[in-house]
Amino acid sequence: MRVDVRALGACNRLAERGAKQAAGALSDLTGTDLAVEVTGASVASGEDLAESFAGRESIGVSVGLRGGLDGEAVLAFDAVNADALLSLLPGGQSMGRSAVTEVGNIALGGFLDGWANYLGKAIDMSPPRYFEADGAAVLPDGALAGDGVFLFESRLDATTTDLDFSIYMLPDSGPFRDLIVGKTAPAVTAGGEADGGTTSTAVPYESLSTFSSLAKRGSANAADNIAMMTGLETSVDVSRLRFVPLADVPAEVGTEPHAGTVFELQGEPSGYLAILFEESSAAAVADAMLPMETDEPLGDMAENALCELGNVMTSGFIDGWANVLGTTITHSPPEFVHDIGASTISPLVAKLSERQDYGFVIDTAIQTEGIQARCDVYALPDERELARALDRLSES
Amino acid sequence: MATRVLIADDSEFMRNLLREILEGEFEIVGEAENGVEAVNMYEEHGPDLVMMDIVMPIRDGIEATTEILEENPDATVIMCTSVGQEEKMKAAIKAGAEGYITKPFQKPNVLDAIGSAV
Numbered sequence: 001m002r003v004d005v006r007a008l009g010a011c012n013r014l015a016e017r018g019a020k021q022a023a024g025a026l027s028d029l030t031g032t033d034l035a036v037e038v039t040g041a042s043v044a045s046g047e048d049l050a051e052s053f054a055g056r057e058s059i060g061v062s063v064g065l066r067g068g069l070d071g072e073a074v075l076a077f078d079a080v081n082a083d084a085l086l087s088l089l090p091g092g093q094s095m096g097r098s099a100v101t102e103v104g105n106i107a108l109g110g111f112l113d114g115w116a117n118y119l120g121k122a123i124d125m126s127p128p129r130y131f132e133a134d135g136a137a138v139l140p141d142g143a144l145a146g147d148g149v150f151l152f153e154s155r156l157d158a159t160t161t162d163l164d165f166s167i168y169m170l171p172d173s174g175p176f177r178d179l180i181v182g183k184t185a186p187a188v189t190a191g192g193e194a195d196g197g198t199t200s201t202a203v204p205y206e207s208l209s210t211f212s213s214l215a216k217r218g219s220a221n222a223a224d225n226i227a228m229m230t231g232l233e234t235s236v237d238v239s240r241l242r243f244v245p246l247a248d249v250p251a252e253v254g255t256e257p258h259a260g261t262v263f264e265l266q267g268e269p270s271g272y273l274a275i276l277f278e279e280s281s282a283a284a285v286a287d288a289m290l291p292m293e294t295d296e297p298l299g300d301m302a303e304n305a306l307c308e309l310g311n312v313m314t315s316g317f318i319d320g321w322a323n324v325l326g327t328t329i330t331h332s333p334p335e336f337v338h339d340i341g342a343s344t345i346s347p348l349v350a351k352l353s354e355r356q357d358y359g360f361v362i363d364t365a366i367q368t369e370g371i372q373a374r375c376d377v378y379a380l381p382d383e384r385e386l387a388r389a390l391d392r393l394s395e396s
Numbered sequence: 397m398a399t400r401v402l403i404a405d406d407s408e409f410m411r412n413l414l415r416e417i418l419e420g421e422f423e424i425v426g427e428a429e430n431g432v433e434a435v436n437m438y439e440e441h442g443p444d445l446v447m448m449d450i451v452m453p454i455r456d457g458i459e460a461t462t463e464i465l466e467e468n469p470d471a472t473v474i475m476c477t478s479v480g481q482e483e484k485m486k487a488a489i490k491a492g493a494e495g496y497i498t499k500p501f502q503k504p505n506v507l508d509a510i511g512s513a514v
Contacts, residue, residue: 025499063451091412091416098409102410105499109477109480110478110480113479113480116479117483120483121483125451125479128451
């Protein structure tokens with residue numbers, strides 16, 4: 001099966017529109033303003049998903065889908081926020097499970113409307129099923145099985161209370177396959193030349209899955225490099241390949257101050273890579289790397305240390321890609337950034353946005369165990385070049 | 397005499413919400429939790445109006461509406477649904493519903509829909 005990443009973009013827009021409708025319905029029901037923070041499609045293995053959701057306790061509602069779209073959709077929120085939600089619903093405190101179930105039913109109904117109207121076919125929802133789940137058990141059935149699945153994920157944040165919802169949709173391959181299967185030509189010809197207009201974005205599904213594994217390996221390399229340079233024990237908490245609107249990426253990094261390094265990638269795929277630490281994490285990691293105490297937490301010495309760390313991490317990240325894809329990828333010298341999170345990555349997104357609206361984002365969270373520090377790696381490859389490289393990978 | 401209403405929704409929360417909205421101005425003759433109960437309670441109580449959820453277990457609201465209208469062509473049914481899909485709405489109207497309201501609903505929407513239907 002070939003996946004057209006532009007068609008996947010259209011699906012993502014539908015998911016985003018659906019999430020906005022769901023947010024509107026939840027706002028009406030709870031009297032609290034909710035906004036859609038992020039909508040993205042993940043290509044992830046069951047193992048990746050299990051790791052991503054480890055340690056979370058969730059309450060939610062799931063519905064089965066049949067008709068225009070087959071699969072399952074889930075609305076979930078942190079169990080600790082259950083009382084906050086119930087207090088917002090008329091009679092909610094006494095209705096408990098029934099109230100939550102109906103909230104999920106209404107929100108998921110809103111989420112699916114856009115998809116159904118786009119498809120021109122009704123999507124039948126099964127009666128909602130309430131659940132309380134640990135870890136990845138929150139995900140739709142089947143998400144953890146198999147080598148790789150598409151999972152649409154939207155996060156809805158309340159603006160005035162601690163109430164965040166996530167919507168997950170795992171489409172079965174049937175009708176969804178028709179939506180995303182590439183109608184364009186392969187990204188590369190049998191002779192190895194790029195297609196006529198370099199416009200094709202159709203890639204084999206298996207290659208996406210391989211690339212997702214590759215991203216994970218790159219993340220592990222990057223974490224090892226931090227450990228080597230700082231002496232801190234590291235672990236990769238999250239590593240996922242997601243397909244998201246580029247415009248949403250800065251908001252994901254957030255408004256807290258961050259420091260780190262950004263790079264331009266040259267080769268196939270070209271693109272950008274950002275290695276970002278929350279400010280306090282950056283200071284702690286730099287401190288662990290420097291042999292002497294410094295007066296300024298993020299002064300010149302720390303900047304140099306973080307640039308060197310970024311250099312080594314970037315190499316660790318992209319070397320694996322280049323080896324497997326059979327290409328050469330080089331990176332620019334590190335550019336140190338220290339600013340509000342969104343501002344550190346906005347220039348990269350702006351440059352890539354000249355070529356594409358959506359992008360594959362590989363986000364990796366690396367945790368250090370000796371000190372409290374967290375590092376997020378955002379890789380933003382050019383979609384057409386990545387498609388060509390993945391296409392070659394499938395033929396080799 | 398107050399309009400007699402049957403509420404059919406599998407969610408207790410939603411039935412309570414509708415009851416709160418309607419009580420005082422309408423007479424609630426019963427509450428059904430699925431499509432089969434809705435059909436049986438319709439036959440038992442002969443209400444002037446049914447507020448019918450679409451997605452319900454055992455038998456959904458569209459099937460229940462079709463069955464009620466086959467036996468009672470003058471029955472009035474308003475669909476209450478969390479889905480605003482055009483195709484679903486067409487199916488509801490085809491089944492004979494007089495109108496529909498999309499959840500979450502506010503009291504004025506419910507009263508407007510009832511005012512138009514009854």
